[in-house]
Amino acid sequence: MRLDGVAVTLVFALERGGTADLVYLGTRLPESEDLTALAAAGKRGRHESQPDVPPVPGLLPERKGGWSGTPAIELRLAGKRLETDFRTADWSAADNRIEITFADDALEVDVFVTWRITASDVIEVERIIANASGQDLELARSAAVSLPIPQRFTEVTSFAGRWSGEMREERRTLAPEGFARKSSGGKPGFGGGNWLILHDPASGQVLGAHLAWSGDYHTTIDCDPAGTADGRAVLQMGTMKDAGYGLLPAASSTETPMAVLALAANGSALAQQLHTYLRAEILPVRAAWSPRKVHINSWEALGFGLSEPKLMALADSAAALGIERFVLDDGWFARRRNDRSSLGDWHVSPDIFPNGLGPLIAHVHALGMDFGLWVEPEMVSPESDLYRAHPDWCLHNVGRERPTMRGQLALDMSRGEVRDYLFDRLDALLRENPIAYLKWDHNRDLFPSVTGQTEGFYALLDALRAANPTVEIESCSSGGGRIDYGVLSRVHRVWPSDNNDPIERLRIMRAWSHLLPLEVLGNHVGPSPNPITGRATSMDFRAKVALFGHMGVEADPGAMSEHERSVLATHIALYKDWRGVLHTGRWFALDHPDPGIFAQMAMHDDKALAVAAQTAFSPVFDAVPLRLKGLEDEARYRVTLPRPWPGKASLYLNDWQAWESGLTLSGRALMSQGLALPLTHPETAWLVALERLPQ
Known part of the structure; x- marks a missing residue:
């Protein structure tokens, strides 16, 4: 058959x-x-x-x-x-x-x-x-x-x-x-x-x-x-x-x-x-999704040092850049002032928010942004009201030690009463506050193990989505620890890695992009030096890398220089112009013989945007031209290099006026000969914009 x-x-x-x-x-x-x-x-x-x-x-x-x-x-x-x-x-x-x-x-x-x-x-x-x-x-x-x-x-x-x-x-x-x-x-x-x-x-x-x-x-x-x-x-x-x-x-x-x-x-x-x-x-009702909004996440900017004035100031600086969603990360609930307490106690902290989340959300909305919130529902801290009330709700072996990871234990999601409690608390947060987005984290391995943990997670997520169908949900698991089509049938995006270093992100995003489309892959501009790798990189390079995904910012704009804020704002505007292409188009990995060059392209209808990024010091001064893919041989394309350009590399660009006004080339020429871009120096990235011209 x-x-x-x-x-x-x-x-x-x-x-x-x-x-x-x-x-x-x-x-x-x-x-x-x-x-x-x-x-x-x-x-x-x-x-x-x-x-x-x-x-x-x-x-x-x-x-x-x-x-x-x-x-x-x-x-x-x-x-x-x-x-x-x-x-x-x-x-x-x-x-x-x-x-x-x-x-x-x-x-x-x-x-x-x-x-x-x-x-x-x-x-x-x-x-x-x-x-x-x-x-x-x-x-x-x-x-x-x-x-x-x-x-x-x-x-x-x-x-x-x-x-x-x-x-x-x-x-x-x-x-x-x-x-x-x-x-x-x-x-x-x-x-x-x-x-x-x-x-x-x-x-x-x-x-x-x-x-x-x-x-x-x-x-x-x-x-x-x-x-x-x-x-x-x-x-x-x-x-x-x-x-x-x-x-x-x-x-x-x-x-x-x-x-x-x-x-x-x-x-x-x-x-x-x-x-x-x-x-x-x-993906849940993908055709009805609105454009993927630019995020700012409070974690890298403030960590656990939260206060209403600091958060409102962060929202002000984010809105000035054109950011569209403000996500309040860890530390907003109960007595959570470090990572050793309060998981499970999903009540707004009166110490930080004496009047609840309402004033901060109203401030965020007045700035034209919507509001998101971090949660980690499947976990519990031994130092929490929930654990004191229900010590048997965590994964454990009776009469044995209860080893922690990150100072926390995992709840037994196979138990209906555990799921009912979590649903009631999360649903109440969403009903009482205009929250558009949940960042759902999962930072601990599950030990000791129990049958039904994954099924319980699915059941809770399904129930919460049914009760709050307009809320977008991100699946985060210390970065890329739980990314699969099972969870993606229930959420709107994933967090590919906690590592925002742009050189590491290029490799991580290339691998994930072979399997998942850009609109579900959160990709943020992090601080420099990077808190994980210690590497300092330019804002131009970080922002160009972050364009190819669901763009966000995981840094404090108030700590940036005026030049950095200007460069970031320009790239956020570019992202808004191009996200329709990036998030609905066909994706291509662009091959290059230089192992330090990562290149990709997205094409939708008559438009395409590519990026070519050099991560190392090239062994040759004149890098092999970047050859594109997926074009029509006989069609004509107007090719431009959107600004801002990488500073040092732009000095080696031949006839910059021609590149800025646009070159007209056939699809065959772009795919066979390609574009001679200056890609010699490390941490250099170029954007390439294409528009198919009428016949």
């Missing part, structure tokens, strides 16, 4: 009472393709070191028949592993989806697998496991997807990282030992590990894979170097149960999170496909 998208075809080989396999995943096949011949063309004869009946891992790999990889499903009874024998029982196909039923008649367990191709040509895979027996089982492993990888994909890009150093790309050959990665902190973590990109080096084609889940995960690629099966590697992605085995009671079922696959001609095409999918099918 076949499933077709706009540009992709899946072909399944199904044998009733036997196996189910994916025998083709590639560009769309002709309607007349002989599928039986296609399947036969991909089969090999048995060789000497295979079992007499070579195993086919297929869509539900098992430890039977001689296959030695990771089983898709592992069941236990009273702690003892059960041998499974799932056989294809039934299937049906309609509306770009196929549903396949596997049955183990001896265990009385069924598995229902759905493969679906969306309007964006993205493939979604889900599984339901049903226990029809009379005994309670333990589900030790449950993969959401098992993908027999087409053998042309011989390389894989994965992502590793740490706090403030997220999303380090690592591309490697798919070696015989395969690939394995998991998280164990109760969230995907700073490495972005449940995102993978497989590469076909011969054609440039790529295959992206992701698990839409905000908790712990496991990802494996089992290779078959000895050809015990058919030589194909098998990719599997699934959840890690928080407390070991997940229960599968008698006469019950459980559903896996959704796995996402996307096939594209190259990296930029993959990014565009995933961006389209996210905008159309994941």
